[in-house]
Amino acid sequence: MNEIDVAAFDETIDDWFIESLKTYKDLHVYQLEHPTRVIEWTAGKTICVAGYSSTKNEILELLLPLKLFADDNQGLCAERDFKVVHGGFTNGPVNCLKHIQGTRCVVTNDGLSNKLQVWDVGGNDSDVIKSSGCIQPTRVSQSGSKIAPGLTGDLHVLHGSQICDLQLTDLTSGSSLYSVEKDIPDVLSSLQFVTGSVFLACTCGGDLFVGDTRTSTVPTPTPAEGRESELWCMAASSGLSSPEQGRHRVARLSSSGLVVLSDLRDLRSCVGRAQLDIQRNIPSHDFMNVSWAPALDNCLSVSGLNGLVEIYDTSTWRPECREPKPLFVHQGHVMSSVSHPSTSPPLVTSHIWHPSRPQTILSAAADGSMHVWDWVDSTAATRS
Numbered sequence: 353m354n355e356i357d358v359a360a361f362d363e364t365i366d367d368w369f370i371e372s373l374k375t376y377k378d379l380h381v382y383q384l385e386h387p388t389r390v391i392e393w394t395a396g397k398t399i400c401v402a403g404y405s406s407t408k409n410e411i412l413e414l415l416l417p418l419k420l421f422a423d424d425n426q427g428l429c430a431e432r433d434f435k436v437v438h439g440g441f442t443n444g445p446v447n448c449l450k451h452i453q454g455t456r457c458v459v460t461n462d463g464l465s466n467k468l469q470v471w472d473v474g475g476n477d478s479d480v481i482k483s484s485g486c487i488q489p490t491r492v493s494q495s496g497s498k499i500a501p502g503l504t505g506d507l508h509v510l511h512g513s514q515i516c517d518l519q520l521t522d523l524t525s526g527s528s529l530y531s532v533e534k535d536i537p538d539v540l541s542s543l544q545f546v547t548g549s550v551f552l553a554c555t556c557g558g559d560l561f562v563g564d565t566r567t568s569t570v571p572t573p574t575p576a577e578g579r580e581s582e583l584w585c586m587a588a589s590s591g592l593s594s595p596e597q598g599r600h601r602v603a604r605l606s607s608s609g610l611v612v613l614s615d616l617r618d619l620r621s622c623v624g625r626a627q628l629d630i631q632r633n634i635p636s637h638d639f640m641n642v643s644w645a646p647a648l649d650n651c652l653s654v655s656g657l658n659g660l661v662e663i664y665d666t667s668t669w670r671p672e673c674r675e676p677k678p679l680f681v682h683q684g685h686v687m688s689s690v691s692h693p694s695t696s697p698p699l700v701t702s703h704i705w706h707p708s709r710p711q712t713i714l715s716a717a718a719d720g721s722m723h724v725w726d727w728v729d730s731t732a733a734t735r736s
Contacts, residue, residue, distance in 0.1 A: 376727055378712075378726040380419070381721065381722075381723055384716070384722055385410070386405055387716065388722070389716070390446055390447075391702045392451045398414065398416070400413050406445060408443055409441065409446060411439070412439045412481075420726070439481055444462040447496050448460060450501045452501050452505070452507060452523070456473040456474065457472060457507070458471045461511070463496030464496060465494055466492065467486055467489070469483060472484040487521050495514065498513070498553075500544050507523040512540055512553075514536070514539055515540065518571075520565045532571060536571075541585045542554040542585045551565065552586070552602065552616070554585060555584070558576025559573050559575050560573070560576075561573050562616075577622075582610070583637045583640065584606050584607075585641065588616065589602070601614070601615065602616055605641075605642035608627075610626070611654070623670075624670060626664070628675075629675060641702060643704065645663075646706075647710040651679070652666050653705065653713065655703045658697070658700070665731075684725065698721070699717065700716070711729065
């Protein structure tokens with residue numbers, strides 16, 4: 353690399369850093385020893401992460417930088433980094449991890465079978481995360497499982513690798529409380545409860561299935577509209593059980609960058625469609641992620657198709673396909689690779705919104721970088 357190239361890269365980093373002083377309220381950068389594809393809240397200030405390499409991996413509970421929460425006196429807060437509060441090891445990769453609300457329990461899957469591992473995150477008397485059991489589903493599969501914890505705090509999880517092996521399991525007894533009684537081999541990409549008993553399942557082909565764990569009725573399918581070669585994932589907005597909030601949206605993201613919005617009350621009708629300006633021929637579809645902001649109306653975030661996390665305002669989206677500009681683009685993971693031009697920018701492997709801080713997001717990338725950032729909406733004044 354010659355001196356001119358070095359100067360150009362340095363100038364790019366400097367320009368982004370100066371711009372970030374205006375575009376972020378907070379930005380904290382952390383380097384994990386191994387990259388993670390899971391970020392899960394265990395409390396308002398702690399998250400759980402785990403490695404996904406094929407060998408032994410760490411599973412960690414991290415305390416967010418306290419400076420992030422010292423809004424009035426940040427200069428007096430010395431804690432600017434993540435802190436490990438609990439940790440342990442898993443013998444295989446962690447491709448899916450979910451926390452059981454109101455407990456110190458997380459459930460994981462290695463992506464190699466549909467067996468689940470149950471973990472005790474520990475408390476004040478121990479800093480160890482230890483395995484407390486495993487769940488072997490009724491129908492054995494060699495594909496990884498998706499996991500959806502319930503919304504009521506019960507020790508129950510819905511899990512499966514295909515529609516046909518979906519089951520609700522009691523983690524205490526290991527007994528099955530619900531299962532799908534029809535041979536539907538469609539592979540799952542996303543799974544989420546939308547009420548205490550009603551769940552939404554998205555297949556890799558983009559079909560949506562609605563099921564109810566209180567009945568033995570086979571989940572109802574809604575076909576996708578994209579090309580067969582595309583892969584899909586989905587996310588349902590929060591507050592779906594409260595009709596007066598008007599937040600009944602389901603977003604499906606395809607590997608081509610197409611986003612389709614549906615109303616949960618009528619999944620066959622499209623209420624919004626957008627084609628995102630995202631690079632094609634991505635090396636992996638494993639990290640695709642679409643997520644609704646829990647504390648911001650109509651805000652949707654997308655990652656895993658490149659090294660960016662992009663945030664969109666969907667309030668103006670219509671059934672006619674549009675090419676919207678993002679409200680905000682987090683380029684931090686790409687910028688971290690600018691100083692190494694011989695390597696491709698790392699894919700973002702995961703991102704998650706803070707449950708109550710409206711514009712705070714955590715993101716992780718394939719190079720092991722983890723960022724927590726509070727973005728500034730520069731368009732808020734013009735949209736209000």
